[in-house]
Amino acid sequence: MIARRVRYEIVSRAIGPMLVAMERWRRRGRRSGRGGRPFGPPLESTRMLKELTTLHYLAGRFADGAVPVAWVTAGFPVEVLRPLGFHTVYPENHGAICSVKRMVPELSEAVEREGYSRDLCGYARADLGSVATGKTPVGRLPRPDLLCCCTNICQTVLYWYRALAAHFRVPLVIIDAPFVYGEARPHLLAYVADQLRELTETAERVAGRKVDRAALVETTRLAREGSRLWDECLRAACARPSPWTGFDSFFHLAPIVAMRGTPECNAYYRMLRDELNDRVARGVGGIANERVRLLWDNLPIWFNLRGLSTVLAENGFNIVCTTYANAWAESGSMIDPADPEGSAARAYVNVLLNRDLPHKLSAMKRLCREYGATGAIFHSDRSCKPYSIGQIDLMGRLASEGGVKGLLLEADHADPRSWSEAQAYNRLHAFMELFDERMVQG
Amino acid sequence: MMRDATIAARKKLGHKTVVVLPVHYPRELFTAMDVHTVELWGPPGPPRGPDAGRIQAYACAVVRNALAFLASGGADAADAVLFPHTCDSIQGLATLAPDFGGWGKPALRFLHPKGGDGPAARAFVRAELSLLADRLSELTGRPLALPRLAAAIGLHARIDRLRGDLLSRRAFLNLGDRDLYRLLRRGEFLAPEDHLAELALAARGLGEERVQRGVPLMVTGYVPEPMTLFDSLASAGAFVAADDYAAVGRRVPLSPPADGGDPLDTLAAKAFAMPPCPTRGGDQDVRMEYLETLYRRSGSAGLIVHVQKFCEPELFDVPAIRRRFARIGAPLLYLEGELEASLSGQVVTRLEAFAEMVDARRKAP
Numbered sequence: 001m002i003a004r005r006v007r008y009e010i011v012s013r014a015i016g017p018m019l020v021a022m023e024r025w026r027r028r029g030r031r032s033g034r035g036g037r038p039f040g041p042p043l044e045s046t047r048m049l050k051e052l053t054t055l056h057y058l059a060g061r062f063a064d065g066a067v068p069v070a071w072v073t074a075g076f077p078v079e080v081l082r083p084l085g086f087h088t089v090y091p092e093n094h095g096a097i098c099s100v101k102r103m104v105p106e107l108s109e110a111v112e113r114e115g116y117s118r119d120l121c122g123y124a125r126a127d128l129g130s131v132a133t134g135k136t137p138v139g140r141l142p143r144p145d146l147l148c149c150c151t152n153i154c155q156t157v158l159y160w161y162r163a164l165a166a167h168f169r170v171p172l173v174i175i176d177a178p179f180v181y182g183e184a185r186p187h188l189l190a191y192v193a194d195q196l197r198e199l200t201e202t203a204e205r206v207a208g209r210k211v212d213r214a215a216l217v218e219t220t221r222l223a224r225e226g227s228r229l230w231d232e233c234l235r236a237a238c239a240r241p242s243p244w245t246g247f248d249s250f251f252h253l254a255p256i257v258a259m260r261g262t263p264e265c266n267a268y269y270r271m272l273r274d275e276l277n278d279r280v281a282r283g284v285g286g287i288a289n290e291r292v293r294l295l296w297d298n299l300p301i302w303f304n305l306r307g308l309s310t311v312l313a314e315n316g317f318n319i320v321c322t323t324y325a326n327a328w329a330e331s332g333s334m335i336d337p338a339d340p341e342g343s344a345a346r347a348y349v350n351v352l353l354n355r356d357l358p359h360k361l362s363a364m365k366r367l368c369r370e371y372g373a374t375g376a377i378f379h380s381d382r383s384c385k386p387y388s389i390g391q392i393d394l395m396g397r398l399a400s401e402g403g404v405k406g407l408l409l410e411a412d413h414a415d416p417r418s419w420s421e422a423q424a425y426n427r428l429h430a431f432m433e434l435f436d437e438r439m440v441q442g
Numbered sequence: 443m444m445r446d447a448t449i450a451a452r453k454k455l456g457h458k459t460v461v462v463l464p465v466h467y468p469r470e471l472f473t474a475m476d477v478h479t480v481e482l483w484g485p486p487g488p489p490r491g492p493d494a495g496r497i498q499a500y501a502c503a504v505v506r507n508a509l510a511f512l513a514s515g516g517a518d519a520a521d522a523v524l525f526p527h528t529c530d531s532i533q534g535l536a537t538l539a540p541d542f543g544g545w546g547k548p549a550l551r552f553l554h555p556k557g558g559d560g561p562a563a564r565a566f567v568r569a570e571l572s573l574l575a576d577r578l579s580e581l582t583g584r585p586l587a588l589p590r591l592a593a594a595i596g597l598h599a600r601i602d603r604l605r606g607d608l609l610s611r612r613a614f615l616n617l618g619d620r621d622l623y624r625l626l627r628r629g630e631f632l633a634p635e636d637h638l639a640e641l642a643l644a645a646r647g648l649g650e651e652r653v654q655r656g657v658p659l660m661v662t663g664y665v666p667e668p669m670t671l672f673d674s675l676a677s678a679g680a681f682v683a684a685d686d687y688a689a690v691g692r693r694v695p696l697s698p699p700a701d702g703g704d705p706l707d708t709l710a711a712k713a714f715a716m717p718p719c720p721t722r723g724g725d726q727d728v729r730m731e732y733l734e735t736l737y738r739r740s741g742s743a744g745l746i747v748h749v750q751k752f753c754e755p756e757l758f759d760v761p762a763i764r765r766r767f768a769r770i771g772a773p774l775l776y777l778e779g780e781l782e783a784s785l786s787g788q789v790v791t792r793l794e795a796f797a798e799m800v801d802a803r804r805k806a807p
Contacts, residue, residue, distance in 0.1 A: 114761040114765075115776075119500065121754075155530050158556055160758065162725070162726040162758070163761070165725070172557075172725075176557055176563070181551060187566065191566035191569070198560055357541050357542055382500045385501055385534070388498055389531060391498075392498070393538060397542070
């Protein structure tokens with residue numbers, strides 16, 4: 001245990017940063033990421049993002065047996081785990097990486113052979129496939145000591161984590177965040193807050209120590225600040241031209257999802273915010289020639305972001321806001337360090353995906369208004385039912401009540417086998433022509 | 443008596459009618475407040491109107507058909523709809539239909555907890571029951587009377603006991619599967635007293651002698667649709683010896699409610715005394731243990747896993763079921779449906795072949 005801990009600390013604090021610094025030196029002078037027409041100059045922060053992510057996954061390889069490890073859903077109130085020293089792994093984030101690396105078909109097929117249906121969530125199939133085969137693009141995932149699942153993003157995570165619990169034979173903590181119709185009622189918030197207290201007991205037992213109240217308050221403060229900083233980054237896109245694209249924001253979302261409540265997360269977003277504001281001041285856009293501004297609804301199509309962003313950018317279309325990335329900024333202001341459990345209950349229950357369709361419609365209208373989006377792409381995500389049910393009506397209402405043209409684009413967030421590129425691009429081109437027609441007519 | 447006639451009869455008595463989406467809900471509360479419940483499992487067959495197209499084709503037929511049914515006026519005789527917190531899709535329907543069109547009358551929700559049965563979950567169920575009682579009071583114009591709730595709990599406990607007897611002593615009941623399931627599923631819309639009377643009558647057919655001599659099979663899944671499934675099983679010489687359908691067996695509590703005390707507490711406790719159901723969360727191993735016990739106790743010789751396409755709660759458990767039943771050497775047939783009106787010839791052939799294979803295996807020395 002001590003040897004493992006020493007190795008983990010050395011990797012996290014010395015070897016990892018050294019490798020990252022060497023890589024930085026090797027790449028000096030090269031521009032990071034995508035750049036050149038049809039895009040604007042690449043964001044310098046992207047390098048730091050890669051470094052942060054690399055360090056996180058590198059440390060993870062040596063985490064089990066050294067520190068307590070928790071596998072956590074994206075919407076889980078992670079603040080309580082940080083003061084207990086948990087290394088957190090986000091299988092959804094890992095699923096997204098698997099998708100970008102085009103590993104999902106292979107991983108999914110491995111579990112389809114066990115009887116998992118192809119109709120299930122692409123992240124879940126990627127994760128369970130990675131568990132079954134040991135294959136991952138990040139080297140190795142540490143074995144969990146605790147599984148933490150919150151149903152505020154979907155109930156799929158509940159079924160998925162039950163399967164993980166049966167596989168790993170470790171405790172599973174479920175924070176059941178009942179769906180909110182209208183406003184969250186007091187008994188619902190009390191229920192979630194009570195579960196958070198129950199979670200603390202389990203997490204303390206697994207970690208073998210008690211939560212330090214001051215540390216919890218500090219983590220909560222950092223989480224709130226991180227959420228505010230992320231919001232400021234997103235809001236930079238209100239400028240014309242937007243200094244980045246919504247597709248960029250999908251990648252830069254990783255720290256607020258996986259490192260929320262840490263100083264590293266906030267330091268990163270300060271840097272990103274400053275860079276974005278600098279670009280706004282200099283009139284530098286995320287795409288070279290921004291003509292039409294769009295909203296994106298639902299998860300990214302991870303494996304085809306490059307293709308989609310290119311097609312859109314070539315035609316002067318920029319995704320300036322997304323309901324997905326905004327979800328991590330929307331309710332963060334409810335987090336209150338003076339009341340960690342009660343405020344976490346409010347914040348985590350009120351996330352976009354856990355609220356009714358009138359709320360989603362109103363959030364979309366607000367985003368379109370504030371970011372100046374005149375069109376919306378609704379990713380109809382085959383393997384994410386909670387996000388997708390209601391989209392057809394939302395699209396119609398956003399058009400009739402908000403004057404925002406919509407396109408329903410069917411795909412899967414992780415699995416390219418459910419993607420028909422020619423058909424999708426055809427529809428996308430037809431959608432873009434609508435705007436040119438309107439511009440000519442208008 | 444069918445659904446329409448039952449609704450008309452209850453209306454004559456001045457009772458309100460609530461249409462209920464699957465799966466788990468506190469029916470006792472409705473009975474206590476003279477509210478007639480009619481469950482809506484689809485309905486099966488093609489969607490009854492164009493509104494099914496408002497939900498993507500990759501969502502399950504239960505919600506697509508339900509939206510089409512509600513929006514086409516199929517449930518206009520009802521006074522409200524109840525949406526239990528069953529899955530993401532029903533949760534989505536619970537805002538889509540009332541908020542964006544398809545259902546203009548009151549929409550009730552029952553948010554049962556997921557996962558464990560700790561103090562937080564128990565307190566939440568209790569609060570949800572109170573809230574639902576308040577909503578029913580608004581609907582009926584009458585407050586909930588606790589003695590009436592206690593009586594309703596007693597009535598439903600008798601119904602549950604009879605349903606449990608008929609299912610657990612299936613091999614001793616001289617009734618075909620089709621007739622048994624028709625009887626059990628009439629509970630989805632009959633008044634409880636009428637359902638109790640029919641069950642009691644059927645229970646008289648329970649003897650000491652084993653009368654079902656066919657191939658005993660266990661079935662697990664969401665809802666037994668299409669019901670022609672049972673005709674096919676019968677013609678293949680098989681019968682359902684154990685049931686784990688969400689619509690049927692999983693709604694019979696494992697233990698009777700405790701007597702005395704606050705009836706709302708008793709009702710809340712019932713929510714935690716039910717067989718494991720993936721729509722409630724809970725430990726997967728516990729469910730697998732339960733299924734194996736049910737299988738062994740019933741003397742089943744094979745398992746049919748009959749799920750609805752796109753039904754995540756059921757689908758996520760399928761690999762664990764496969765593993766568990768492979769480990770004990772139980773033959774398994776996997777069927778995936780979409781609330782079709784009838785089984786395809788291909789599925790019928792698979793059922794027949796499965797029954798034959800299980801029978802041959804059973805008879806092998």
